[in-house]
Amino acid sequence: MKRISVTIALSLLISIFVGCSSDIDFNSSNLAQNDPLPSWNEVASKTSIIKFVDDVTNENSSTFVPLADRIAVFDNDGTLWSEQPAYFQLFFTMERIRELAPDHPEWKEIQPYKAVLENDMEALGAEGEHGLIKLVMTTHSGMTTEEFIASVKEWIKTAKHPTKKVGFDKLVYQPMLELLDYLRDNGFKTYIVSGGGVDFMRAIVTEVYGIPEEQIIGSTIKTVFELNNGTPEIVRLAELDFIDDKEGKPININKIIGKKPIFCGGNSDGDLAMMQWTASNTDASFMLYVHHTDSVREWAYDRDSHIGRFDKALDEAKEKGWSVVNMKDDWKTIFP
């Protein structure tokens, strides 16, 4: 099964305007004196992150970067939270199919719906990208944006991960939460740039990551603006708008942010293009590749996994000397 970006993503509850704190000296590095990354072991990835942040925030450094240009972008699935055994958005999608099934008796005999109703992940995988897009179109459209977001918020309240048996929003990476905070404390504007659906993420992510809606970029379906008895509504259509994966990531960064990031975190081939884009910044830049190596506390996978491909980005990260996080060795704690 290829990496399928539309069916994907997830994170946790949105709300806070970020980055404006009245008592922070954005240009000092004294924050580093209190360990800003306590869940990280004293390893090369941690040391190099702190050195980078110290340098770009030090006005006397040759690699100083003004506040306005301190843009940090992060993939979501596998970079800020887990993505096994499947992108968390797929569990929401399957739940919606089950909810809608009573109105569609014919689904019992039609793929990919049959696979979902029988919880047959193998058959679902066999339907490939086309099948998954069909499921997303069926479940993510035909309602207003507000209704869709409400349904995701309702789902996340009780949904549990199939093996970890905790809410999906508990499967975020504590070391990455600390990194997001650390960057923001140093004047960075933190963005998510994910293959996941943008409204799905917005319904869940802001509170957990401290990233406001307007700094979440993801895949989109088309919408229309309608006046219903004078009340304006934005209604979701069963039609793809843009897949924010692979080359789509730098294209969306350019379109929506309009600046090249100086910090990029990713974990798969889907993130390679935005890492290359970040690395081409004429300012200093930092690329962080999260390598899933912990089969006990999280999951260990790379190269050709059932959820996607990881070999090109991992090889390029090593070849170019980007910072590679070895989750097993580098992180003291994985989940909060």
Added chain:
Amino acid sequence: MKRISVTIALSLLISIFVGCSSDIDFNSSNLAQNDPLPSWNEVASKTSIIKFVDDVTNENSSTFVPLADRIAVFDNDGTLWSEQPAYFQLFFTMERIRELAPDHPEWKEIQPYKAVLENDMEALGAEGEHGLIKLVMTTHSGMTTEEFIASVKEWIKTAKHPTKKVGFDKLVYQPMLELLDYLRDNGFKTYIVSGGGVDFMRAIVTEVYGIPEEQIIGSTIKTVFELNNGTPEIVRLAELDFIDDKEGKPININKIIGKKPIFCGGNSDGDLAMMQWTASNTDASFMLYVHHTDSVREWAYDRDSHIGRFDKALDEAKEKGWSVVNMKDDWKTIFP
């Protein structure tokens, strides 16, 4: 000639991270004691803006709005700077056609190029939207984003308005600059949401308006990500991506910002949908309609003008009690 959003827009030079100032009390209204809008006469529009800002920033007010939700959106052409005798982006487009003409001798005989080369605005108007889109595609594509932005920055350095004989970036409205500052001083995040090309605006607007690239939303053409000898580039294609006008404005606000604004400024029927969208906010909201009534200092036009239509939005503003700025009477100064 219909209002043509792709050919349009303009403003001034981009750069500053906005909204993070360490010594501002976002929730106090003491700023109002020093007149925050000195170029505005003491009229209803000014009074109602200040009352609105006082209310939404006062934690004890029933209409208090938290920082994260203080989103303000503004149209650009005719709302933040002038749009006569044509959207300023058209002058850039025509200049580019003249620059490219030596390589295209056939243009002397082919419309809409012939009209541009002969400076025949009537013939150009007769080509309609189709002709204008063709001109934009010819002049705004086939280069990288960086090259395009550089060409706009080069143009704005010397380009002069045909009758005012000053740089286009001097034809911004001083009262609106004060309003943008005032809103930001009160914790608002200010956005441009314009039919103009997003990269055209980004090349010019940030310094003048204090609005960073990531808060500028506009019309887009498609782009591709390419590796040229290992160097990543984003190349502009001669293909429309999205027209950020009329219903496109709330659609883009929903897609990119993900929150409903509480403040909206506009001046034409192209802004009506985003004003309706803002007015439907369950929080308090403020709609500001700029009515061009000053034939001496600026231009006086409304209803069916050669640059577009204004009757629906003006009528709805009056009917719904939105704030209508009478430029002639309300503004002491128009240009800085």
